[in-house]
Amino acid sequence: MKKLDKERVLLAVAAPVLALAAAFVLTALVLLATGKEPFNAFGIMFDYGVKADSQVYILNKATTYYLAGLAVAIGFRMNLFNIGVDGQYRLAAFFAAVVGGALKLPGLVQIPLILLVGMGVGAMWASIAGLLKVYRGVSEVISTIMLNSLSGIVISYLLVDGRLADLDKQTNIVATDPLPSSSHFFTIPAGGGLDPIWGFIVVAALAGVGFWFLLGRTRFGFDLRAVGRSESAAQASGVNVKRMVLTSMLLSGAMAGLIGMPTLLNDTHQFTSDFPTGIGFTGIAIALLGRNNPVGIGLAAVLWGFLERGANRLEFEGYDKEIVGVMQGVIVLCVVIAYELVRRYGLKRQQQRVGAELAAQAKADKGTDKQEVPA
């Protein structure tokens, strides 16, 4: 048994390592094809990525990405493909910024309030897709994609001078009212004249622990995972699958509502027209790379931040910064393929081992036992 477990750990690590290795080889080929020297590029990215200021940057980026990965992973764990994390996150961040900018309460009250608004809006927006799926059988993939567009339209309608936002005459940027300074989240000083680390990283870590506990240690989490593994078996076991779809959509949306909070509370303190987009999609890649596992997602989020940091530097060195986009895309593809390959190999391997051990057992107490043979 011990050996089986060790092998499982090995297999679990093998997939991402294989995927990354393959991705690097493929990216190197792409670089070669464009006439650039690949290993130099990797060297630049690495040297630059491990610098102290880069580390701070990466951690801050990773905080956002981690929450995005968790939001997507909740859906993945029960076979729901919430592509709408991006729309949910942006709409949530927008309304949280509006509410935060309108109030002047002590931080202890206002920050939780802002978080709750964000989570509530995200959950509500996701619940539309959940309700459509449960009562009308609409695929959540389709509905969440459309809801992404809709959320963009809603924001651009409201983010207009005189509606829920103001135009800054000097910079010509439309933004919501800034949050009062009492609502700024704490930061962790990194020392040495570096930018501080966003305090929201603590919330993200707590969210990760909560994710692990909810899914791994509670009845609810067991039900959710059971639905993800086999909807029919879960239903027969007594799980109300429809309610579970709705609940997990709400949870995923609430988590999506948190994605914008590090940026809002630690960085911009207002929602502007250039608030980051596409983080929800990054979350899909990160959840895939991290195997929907809270620790894995954390590593994936850091890797993503690292790659993006490296991309900025590559530009200065005469490389196309898009190469990092290629690299990220290749990583995701390789990851999906590698996981499937390793999963199949693992299953087969385990069946072999079980067969072999049983055969050995049967031999040991020969005569009394029946060896089983597949039909």
Added chain:
Amino acid sequence: MAYPGRSGPRPAPPPSAHQECAIKAASPPKGAPAGAVTDVAVELHGITKRFPGVVANHDIDITVRRGTVHALVGENGAGKSTLMKILYGMQRPDEGTIAIDGETVELHSPADAISRGVGMVHQHFMLADNFTVLENVVLGAEKLHGIAGRARARIKEISDAYGLGVRPDALVEDLGVADRQRVEILKVLYRGARTLILDEPTAVLVPQEVDALFDNLRELKSEGLTVLFISHKLGEVLSVADDITVIRRGTTVASVVPSETNPRQLAELMVGSELPSPETRESTVTDTDMLVVDALRLTATDVDGVQRAVLDDIDFTIRKGEVLGIAGVEGNGQAELVEAIMGMRDPDAGTITLDGADISHAPTRKRREDGIGYIPEDRHRHGLLLEAPLWENRILGHVTEEPNSKAGLLNPAAARRDTERIVAEYDVRTPGIEVTAASLSGGNQQKLIVGREMSHHPKLLIAAHPTRGVDVGAQAQIWDQIRAARRDGLAVLLISADLDELIGLSDTLRVMYRGRLVADADPATITPEELGSAMTGAASGHLEGQADDGTEAAAGDEAEAATGGEDR
């Protein structure tokens, strides 16, 4: 009516499998047409096939004479199907040789096998429902005789030659199971097969249809064709086969002729040890009602958008300590009945009362907590999380109950410990509880499910095909467990396609046909044949079996029961 002269002296019963074997045993084997006797159609020598971790076949030697029906018998999982897949080119043997018509061949695909005149009729039919028989037959063989007039003529010719009675222009969806099977056989013949492999052809048929099929097989044989017939139903094998090869644990253990053996001997060859039996005769039925189903009605919308009643006016009561068996051809509402009682479908009318409490519309989880244990028909779809470890599968369905959880929190340590206990008590053969459910064999998966359900001391056990696809050893254990629980006052709803299992285990029998309970019978006196005729809708009401029918065939019953269950 299958038995027209019921009131008068009973006429000779239809040739039941067991009786026929008795007749055969007394007479010398029918000689095949002269000259063909020495002619060998197929010869398998030293066939060995290994799968990951197990050897499915080893050192198999079979010689099939041309113009005979050759039966291949063995318990579920003995390696029969693998062997036939090798002969049909679907799998390559690791060792050994295949000779067809005296010529050693290498079969790389079914197309190779067909070109050598070997055809296979699968257990699960491969027909397009919305096509006519003609279209189905020519599909993929358009080059042979075109797709119209010539093909129709050829189909007619084959159909007449072997008495198949196939109508080329009938839509397949309008055909019954037996007719579909004949279409499958015709498909193979149309492609020029001289040797037919039939994989468990009788599993889907009721006894009367089995007899008709056997007439067809004899017809084929008399025309010089060779039939390889896979089965684990010994009575059938003895009635139709000229030669029998027995396979046990992946290898050929004996070749016998029907005249020199009997079902019991054959069964012992198959099993290699003493036979289990599903018989339970001492009654443990009490007069406390456990499950009362009253006027239950369930409608469903079929593919054409028409509302149809899949369950209609279902009434029955199961008392504590009683096993109620429901017989019926699959697809007559048994699955829906189970799902209605489990709460997976909401009935349109009627009530379901468990131990005095109305649970007609209660959620599934509540019903499970209230004491319904469930052994599902399709354990892969409804009973297990295949890619989850055994201990998580032990939690499935009982996540709200001790020892799996407390106050909403899982207790993995206790669940693991209890899984260890189930593995030991119910003899689940596994190297540990961290392996995935998918890596266990069917029988061990089923033992785990039975153990799990029994561990929560259910008041009512719903057992749908509890021994389907399960090896003989596990089958006997599962029967024992059902019997033991029944003694302790468990009420059991048993649904099975294995009539011997039904008759052997049940205290009361009901027959389901087109969503209704059309007949009831006393398992002590009923025969499988009588039950079969009610299953086709030919008989209804109270089936009056005759007790003395059983005595002569008792050995056969028992032997057949031992090897019952379906290979799916």
